[in-house]
Every structure is written in C-alpha cells, then in structure tokens.
Amino acid sequence: MTDLIKTFLDGVGVFFICYLIGYSSFLFLSVVVGSSTLYRKRQQEKLKSTLSGDYYTPISVIVPAFNEEVTIVETVKSLLSLEYTNYEVIVVDDGSTDTTSKRLIETFRMVEVRRPIVRRVQCQPEECIFESFAAKVPLTLIRKKNGGKADSLNMGINAAKYPYFICMDADSVLQYDSLSKIASCVLEDENIVAVGGVVHPSNGVTLENGRVKRYRMPSNALAFMQVLEYSRSFLATRILLDKFNGSLIISGAFGLFKKETVIAAGGYDPSTIGEDMELVVKLHEYCVNNNMPYRIRYAHDAVCWSQAPERLKDLCRQRKRWHIGLFQSMWIHRGMFANAKFGAVSFISYLYFLIYELLSPFIELFGILTMVLAFYFDLINVPFMIMLYSVYAVFGSVFTLTAFFSRVYTSEMRISLRDTLFALGLCVAEVVGLRFILSFVRMASLIGYRSEKHRWDKLERQKIDFE
C-alpha cells in the first residue's frame, strides 16, 4: 500500500515540477517581454515613432449601465471631454430600477426621439430613446428591457453609427487620449478586428478632464493589491500574448471592436457571464474559420481608469463571475483546444488559460491534498517544502513588483516612498494571502454557476474622484 502511495506521490511530484516550470517560465517570459516592450514604447514616444492623434477614425462609445446612478453622470461627462473629435456616446440603460436614466436626461437635457433601431444582433427591445443635441458629440440614451450586460452591448452595436465601437463600464473613466491611442492601432493595421486597452484601478487617483491630476496608491489594502495584480496581468501577460496575436481577453471595461466583424460573428452572447472574453475567443474562431486575415491587438498606452472593489465580499463576487465567464468561454469554444488550425492561439493561449487559469484552483487543491497524504505517510520533506514555498512566494512577489515598477516608470507617474514601501509589503501579502483566497473562490464558483446568468456584476459604487 505504502509503495503504491509512494509511486503515486512520485508521479504527482513530476507533474508539479512540470506544472511549475511551465508557469514560472511563462511568467518570466511575460515580464521580460512586457518590460522591454514598455521600454521600447517609451523610446518610440521620445523619438516620435508614434501616430499623432490627428487622424480620426469614427468611433461609437457604448456604455452599458444598470443601476449606475452614482457614477453615470460623471462617466458621461468624462467621455464628452475626451480629446477626440469623431465619436458618439451611446448609454444603454438595461432596465435600471434606480434613477440612472433620469439623471442623464436631466443633466444633459436629453429629449425623447422616435428613432428606429435595426436589430442586426439580437437583443431585448428598446423602451425609449433619448438624445442630447447640446453636447459636443452625439449622445444617445437607450432604455431597454433588462437582459444583461451582453444584451445591452448588442443594443449599443445596433444603434452605433460608426464602423468601430468601444465597450466600456459605466463606472470607468477613459483617459483624455485613450481614444486616439486605441484608434491609432487601426490606422497601423487594417486587419485589426479588436484592440484591448489597459485598465488601471482608479482608487486613490484624482482625475481632471480625463487627466491624472494626482496619482496615489489606494489607502485600502485590498484595492492596493489589485493595483499590483492588474500591473502583472495587463502589463506583462497581455503584452506577451499580443506578440503572437494570442490575446483571448479584452477587458469589458475598455476595448475597441470592428463593428461589421462583430456583427458577422454574432455579437455578444447574452447567455454567458464573461461576454468580453467570449467575444474575443469567438472572433478568433470566426476569422480563422473564414480564412480572414485578422489581428487582435493590445494597446498598452490606451488607459481606462476603473474602480476596484474595496471589500473582500465584492472582490470575491467579481472573481467568481470572471471564473464562470472563463469556463463558459472555454467550453463554448472547446474546438480550439489542441487544434492546429488556430496555431499559437490554441497551443499557447488556450492551453495557458486552461491549465493556469481555469484549472489552477483545482490543481492547487490537488497539491494540498497530496501534501496532506504525504505528511500522513511521512513521505514529505517538510523543510524542503517550506523552502520551496518561500522561493515561490519571493519569486511571485519579485515578478509582481517588476511588472508594477515597469508600469510606473514607463507611464511617467511618480509614487511616494510610502507607497513604494507599501507595494513591497503588499505584493507578498497578495502572493501568499489574497491569491489563495481568490483561488478558493474561483474553485467554488463553478458550483451552481447556472443561477448567475444575466446578472450584472454589481459592486458597491463610489463617486469617481473628479475635481
């Protein structure tokens, strides 16, 4: 019996060695590629190797909203102050039960119009449409029957006048130059069907007309840890995946899409929770299956500021939904798994998300259970285990800090010594504490996930800090 267990544990050991080598190599490569890309980008900006924002591609900005009375007016105000000329703003109120629509109508002197909207992608019917004729750019409010975020985005696509659209969250703020930065990718390469922007937590940041007036780290430790986590995710992993057209996620908080391609692919899927990821994976599948030359890019200089949850309960709820969304997207498009037709998207991106994102909580749990088993049979070297875990924790922390500092210095932001010291401490807490809590949440998320359908990711909103 003991021999059998020993053989089993040896096998487990080999599996985890391979698993960790794969993970740490991927993370290491991400940081190296991410940092060097950011360094090169800064050099490019200095040496004028960038497109100036004076070539305006028409863009429709779609803001799906559900019970967003606290933030919606400020969000729209910030959108109207963007330094871009050729765009429109479409707010889709998904049957809010609060005063979201009322606040918009009053603030922007919107009037009801009888505008017919052709449904090129399926969505719930509109109840009423308002437009503002006093704003700098066309502003439309569509109030519709509740159908979820994906459904609202589909309505926005149907109402969009321009060939490209941007999806964003109602509690987010686009930086003043974000539209020109994200649109310049389209000018560089006409095969682009989608571009993801970078999302930074806005907690602690003071913005004025879409410009950062004061940059401070959040005073809330949980939000601070998310700043570190976002740096790692947006400025390392996504840059690496972008190198081989392998991005599988464009954040729902800020992404640009080619309207006709999205419509041809069927638009957002209202039956999924992670509609943002599902659409990107669907675009890969659609373009490859139709032999279309295509490119999905990541614009790491197009910035959107979004509120990170400051309560653990909210964060857990958010991550639970993200994980269900990941599962649904990967399941719906499971045909991409180990499929040579999709090349690196299948063998690197899909595989990475499958093993190190979707299955990782289960693999980690399996690891813990085998450790208990090994301990019970006295087959574990405890000092070595502690040492290995410590190395892992330090490695993870160093990796996070590298991504964080790369972002800070290439964005020409300044952080105080106090914030730097906090970052050093909290990155360890994030790696050894928060990550495990979220791992557990992600693992538990798939239990009874079907009841989550159509629900909005509602967090406690705070007014955005405008001056």
Place this chain on the structure above:
Amino acid sequence: MKVEVMLYVYLAISAAMIVFNIVSAFVFKFNDRKLDKKSTSFNSILGVQMKRLKNELQIEKKHIRFLVKRLRNVGDFLAFDKALTEIYDRDSSTVQKYFQEIYPALLSLAKYYKGRSPVKSAFFPYIISKYKILAVDGFDAIMRIMMEYLHKQDFFCRRNALLAIFSSEDIDSISDALHTVDNLKVRYNTKLISEGILRHTANRNAICKRLLAELGDFTVDMQVSIINLCRLSSAEFSEEILGLLLDDRHDNELRFACIRYFATHPNPNAHKVLLRFNDARTAESWEYIAVSSTALSEYPSEDTIESLKKNLYSSNWHVRHNSADSLEKLGLHYSDLIEVFEGDDRYAREIMQYHLDARELLALEGGAKE
C-alpha cells in the same frame, strides 16, 4: 534539488530585473535633465552659426564635422532638435539656410540612421519632415535615401519617410514614393496617404493632377487614397473623376470614392449618374444606392426627392437610413412627406420622423448630430 536551482535562477533574474527597473527609472530621470542641459549647450552652438549665416558667412567646417560626430548619438540629436525648434519658431528662413549649409552632415546622418534600429531610424525622417528640409532644392541625395527608408520593415520608419517626401512638395518624388509603397504591397490606411499629403503639402492640386494621370498604375487601395485626396483638395477634377465613375470596369471601392467626391463637390454632370445609381434595383447594387443616397443630399431637385423617397422603402436598411438623412438635409418638411407618414411602412415613417425631429431639436440646441 534541480527544481530548487531553477527557481533560484528565476529569482536571481527577477531580482536583476528589479535592479534594471530602478536603474532605468534613474536613467530616464537623468536623461531628461541631461537633455535640457545638452539642449542649452546646442542652443549656444547653433546661435553662433546662425549669427554667421545672418552676416552672410558660411557655416564653419568644424561645425559640420561636429554635427556628423555628435548627432550619431540619438540623445544628442534630440537635444539638437529641441534647441533648433526654439530658433525655428523665431526665424525659420535662417534655419532653412542652415540646413543647406550642413548638407554634408545631413547626408552622412541619413546613411548612418538608415542602418540603425527601427526606433532610432525613424527619427531621422521625422526631422526631415518636421523642418521640411527637402522642400529646398539641392537635397536630391537625401531624397534618394528617404526612398530607401520606404523599404524598411518598421511601420513608423516608412511612415516618417513618406511624410518627409510629402513635405518636399516635389511631384515626381511624391509619385515615385507612392508607387514604391504600392509595389511593396504594404496596406496603408487610406487616411495616412490622403491626409498625410494634405497636411504636408501646399501644392495639392498639381499633385492630384499627376496622380490622377497615373491612376491606372496603382492598386485599388492607393487609387481610393488618391481620389480621397482629390476630394479633400479641390473641385477641379470633376471631369476625370466622372469618367472613372462611368467606367464600370473599375473596382467598386474606387467608384464609391468617386461618388463621395461628388458629394463634396456637387457637379451638374454627376447628378444624372447618381440618380441612375440610386434607381438601380439589382441585389448587388445596394452599396451604390447607399452611397449615392448620401451624395444626393447635395443635389436638390424634384428627381432627387422622388428617387430618395422611393428608397425609403428599400429592402436594405442602410439605403433607407441614408435616404431619410438626405431628405432631411434637402430641407423637406412633414408636409412634403405626407405619403411617407401616411404610408404602411413603419420603418420608413419612423426613420423619417426621427430625422425631421432631430433637425428641429438640433436647431434649438445647436449641438452635434453626427
């Protein structure tokens, strides 16, 4: 223990990256200060040479040697640019004279930067376009090198070289550059070509004339860029563009661009052609109808109104939308569209109602509609 060693290696590399980041942050900070300092130094050096030029003296030979040596460092080149910008804002004609005098240095630098990394390489054509250096006679050798820059892999390098050539205003060179770009089979966004020429040249009509004469030698994408350039430049190409529009052997995209030309520059001879497109009823023709419906908003007549009204009932909603928009722009009122409002087609009624309402509200508020 092999796993442990590997993790230590990763740890060491990551720690090295942290050090790299900290050092980089300091270097960036230091470079910014250094740039200011260097720029001040260049300012006084250039001041001396500008004074010589104003006194009808030549630039010193040693200054040219100094430039060849120093400007190979891209950081120094940035400082040089910063200092020169201040002088250029005050006295552009002396700076132009200065560039003529330092021609040997520029030629040497053009060759040098061609072989540098893409980011550094793109900076040289940027300088050439910024100061419109090629707009003055006598820079043929540099122009030839700019043509070579067009073959570089890097998008920004090619684009900066293209802008440098556009800024020369030399029709032959611009034509050659567009042929080169076209032959490289690199797809450029049409905006980058048409608006690039538009912003960097004054002699647009002559350029358009030349490019129209050579239109058949270009690919469709470039042809569309050229027609767009004509549209943004002048109404004087109506004859040639009408000819292109009438020739159905041409690609649809080119002919759509021609229709858009006549939306910007209304021409009585184009009116009938647009009406003919607008009245076509084949399944393939919807794009022509949609584009011509928009263009017809600039051609007020009974025929136009009748044609647009008919298209309010089209099976294609793009056509319906554009027709309603044009009918509104033609200034029609509810009373002129009674048959639409009393008709059975709900979409036609609603889209027309929407456009007329929007016009009234827009007039009241004075904001933006599209």
